Amino acid sequence: MTVAEAIVRCLEKEGVKVVFGYPGGAILPVYDALYHTSNIKHVLVRHEQGAVHAADGYARVTGKVGVCMATSGPGATNLVTGIANAYMDSIPLVLFTGQVPVSQIGTDSFQEVDITGITLPITKHNYLVKDPDKVPSIVKSAFHIASTGRPGPVLIDLPKDVTLAKIDFKYPTAVKLRGYKPTYRGHPYKIREVAEIIRKSQRPVIYAGGGILSSNAADELVQLAETISAPVTNTFMGLASFPGDHPLFLGMLGLHGTRYANLAITECDLLIALGARFDDRVVLKLGAFAPNATVIHIDIDPAEIGKIVKTHVPLVGDVKHVLKALVPLLEKVDRSEWLERIQQLKEQYPLTYGEGAGLKPQFIIEELCRLTKGRAIVVTDVGQHQMWVAQYYRFHEPRSLVSSGGLGTMGFGLPAAVGASMAESGKQVILVTGDGSIQMTMQELGTLMEQELPLKIFVMNNFSLGMVRQLQKFYHEGRYMATTFRFHPDFPLLAQSYGMKAYTLETREDAVHLLPEILSEPGPVMVNCLIPPEEDVMPMVLAGKGIDEAID
């Protein structure tokens, strides 16, 4: 069979059900092979960036590898933002790009671009295939690399003559990669040491990141927290890994974190970092982050340990494996003094917003949370609305927040919501986006309609690039340069032109009355939420300040 046919067979063997892509000359043989299979659904997007974000959203919800295809040249370069996005958030993707025939590589031929060169710093690994016989083993390795260890995107560049070549197909059963052997089980001695340190601590805090989700360790996290009576704070990427209404939950920490989470970090004597990477939006000022704490850092990526902060006990391993071994070594303790202190902080510094005039975005998120019982899949774009979701939607189930954390990619939302909706999770999917962000990838409304996905889109319309506007307010004395839109399309009319239902919410009463109806609509809906432009995301830690110095 041809290599293209072999690739499709490989995908079937990997259990791939959906691929997101956009065709073109160089990748055509693969599309031709897809034509002959009914086991894999191809979702035609409207821009390649949409394909990679959709595959990413799909991967975040399912935990499976997202698959994406594009042609050579511009098709491949259109993937770049999405690949970087997946790389920063450690999302498993396998991307196939078409390439000019091997003999033409390096000659600047039509639609030739060195995509393996371009994506070198933003992929976990990539391949330019020149030997047709190696394709099955490369695809196998790509899926293995993408989904194991610390996950990430892997790109396979396929010259057209390679995909047309004939090979004897045999899918390898095992991968041989002598340079790639992630450590899953933590060192038993270290695990005992961790247990001992936890036993001695008076004021532990668990700081849990996206690693909990990628290792499917949400249950183990709850067990650990409950056993040792330690409050849990999530990084933005870690949200939804711990139940939002659990008494031990502190919410998100960091730049826009809750004040009680940030102060718990300041006061703790033990910081247990699980699958988190001490990002600058969390740590803020180095010396002021957990200044009195012993730091235990458990992560599958050894390079994250000791990268930013000094770690007292480094433990390399998969969080789930490690917690499974650790929890049985611990005995239930009651830390009433510490938990009382936490309760005091929660009461003293609650997460609040002014109930002034107009439609408050925070209120919309709270209502969405209440109406969906915190059990919807919420996809966001990037900006203020994203932070309001992080603060006010109390997630209950792992993998129910889909958002661009590390790269902060505006335009991620809509295509990622398409992917999330294709995941067949059985859950309602809601997109919370901004009037800026949605206009970056708005064309994917076409994909949404074509796939008949009942997505509910909430455009938090403040006629501005709110988050940047907020920065200008605090750091540039309110000189709002290039952050106010003087033109907008009529969003409801736009939605209607796609055949979607549309609503506009202007007041709190509108929200109260219409949200239940909107959420129970059977089809897709766009909701234009007219919110006050001057609303800020609070609390906030100003630049140069420590995590304990947030302002409300």
Place this chain on the structure above:
Amino acid sequence: MKHTLSVLVENKPGVLVRVAGLFSRRGFNIDSLTVGRTENPDVSRMTIVVDGDDRFIEQVTKQLHKLIDVIKISDISAEEYVDRDLVLIKVAAEPSQRVEIMQMAGVFRARVVDLGRKTITLECTGHEGKINAFEESLRPYGIKELVRTGKVAMLRGSKLSGDAELTGRRKDGE
């Protein structure tokens, strides 16, 4: 402190770019980097000299480990090792100076590899310090051109920096 990393990598196209790219985007400075094949044709060895404190070297090593094509890394600086650098130096040499220069070369056990009408080209191998001294001693005559290979290194005695890996043992400390 200077560290010498002996790095075994897959002998595949693009591996050097992956390693060099990693150094530049993480802001790691390379003192020298050499690469060549080993006793196993599928495997190349890079000898990378970097300057930095222990924490920095730890990051360099860990980030290198993340490259799929990197098989094994040993920081051999902590152990007994031999290292060699090779230099070719073309110095200005009037016929009357030749003997003097050749005597000097003799002291460093350098060899004459070419003679021009007004130049002499010498080859010298040895430890970095020796090469530096050799270079300094020729400077007064006028160095026309100089090229150094950068350091290659190997552990002393019967210790190996990475054979077992080639037969498939794991590279991380588990």
